[in-house]
Amino acid sequence: MTTPHDAREALMTGRRSDGTAVRRPLSPHLQVYDMLQMTSLSSILTRITGVAWSLGTLLMVWWLVAAASGEEAFARAQWFMGSILGLLVLFGLTAAAWYHTLAGLRHLLWDWGFGFELPTMYSTGRMVFIGTAALTVLTWVLAIVFWG
Amino acid sequence: MAMTDMNNGPAAMRTALGRVRGLGSAKGGTHHWWMQRVTSIALLPLTLWFVVSMIGLAGTGYVDAVLWIGAPVNAVLLLALIALTFHHMAAGLQVVLEDYLRPESKRMLAVLAMKGACALLALASAVAVIRIVAAA
Structure with missing residues (x-):
């Protein structure tokens, strides 16, 4: 047998009573779960929106560096962010950011020791989804109202 | 806990250091987890201020x-936002990479590369703000 690279491999290998090596079966994993239930969905979305927001920070970096570089570079950045694609990206980023923020507040509540009961978990999960939709729309209504 | 351990069984003869030896380094302990929480709380008002602005x-x-950007209060808050955003982002992405990447060598390289990228993006943003302040 080769040297395992992953420490978890040690748990996967065993021997039969006659001494031959055997790979132990893996217990049921992702396929046995309903991935769309509130608990797992709200959890994985926190991670996905966090990664999306990480990519979104590139827009902030671009905006700041362009502003420091001069009028021409700034105009390019502003042209992109005002384009259909740019606005779509910014809208998606707003939704991801609000979701991650509200889900983060939910996590802080758990860290504080509250909200572990399943009914509470479901209601706070719903609040995060509804809050994301409401705050994303509110953000863009304000952006359009104050445009210019 | 330490008192009862010491009074029961063979552990009574072992020092605290002896008991933890061989269990591996504690490294950062809860530091990573705690800083993720602290930066997240600090980022709440900062991000809201940035979005409203x-x-x-x-x-x-x-x-x-x-x-x-060049106004003193905005520049200071922007620098704080940049530092905390990239700290929080690096901490979060580190956990994502650590969860999905094997083997250890690949994981370590990816985490180091990601942290390097975060540091460079943070520095580029900070230099941009400072340059604008200096020119104002």
């Missing part, structure tokens, strides 16, 4: 943007 700047031009 961006709404205020929407549709305005280069001069307005540079004047806004």
Whole structure:
């Protein structure tokens, strides 16, 4: 047998009573779960929106560096962010950011020791989804109202 | 806990150091987890301020943007936002990479590369703000 690279491999290998090596079966994993239930969905979305927001920070970096570089570079950045694609990206980023923020507040509540009961978990999960939709729309209504 | 351990069984003969030896380094302990929470709380008002400010700047031009970034209070808050955003982002992405990447060598390289990228993005943003302040 080769040297395992992953420490978890040690748990996967065993021997039969006659001494031959055997790979132990893996217990049921992702396929046995309903991935769309509130608990797992709200959890994985926190991670996905966090990664999306990480990519979104590139827009902030671009905006700041362009502003420091001069009028021409700034105009390019502003042209992109005002384009259909740019606005779509910014809208998606707003939704991801609000979701991650509200889900983060939910996590802080758990860290504080509250909200572990399943009914509470479901209601706070719903609040995060509804809050994301409401705050994303509110953000863009304000952006359009104050445009210019 | 230590008292009862010491009074029961063979552990009574072992020092605290002896008991933890061989269990591996504690490294950062809870530091990573704690800093993720602290930065997240600090980022709540900072990010809200940034979003509200961006709404205020929407549709305005280069001069307005540079004047806004260069204003002392805005520049200080922007630098804080940059530092905390990239700290929180690196901490979060580190956990994602550590969860999905095997083997250890690949994981370590990816985490180091990601942290390097975060540091460079943070520095580029900070230098941009400082340059605008210096020019104002």
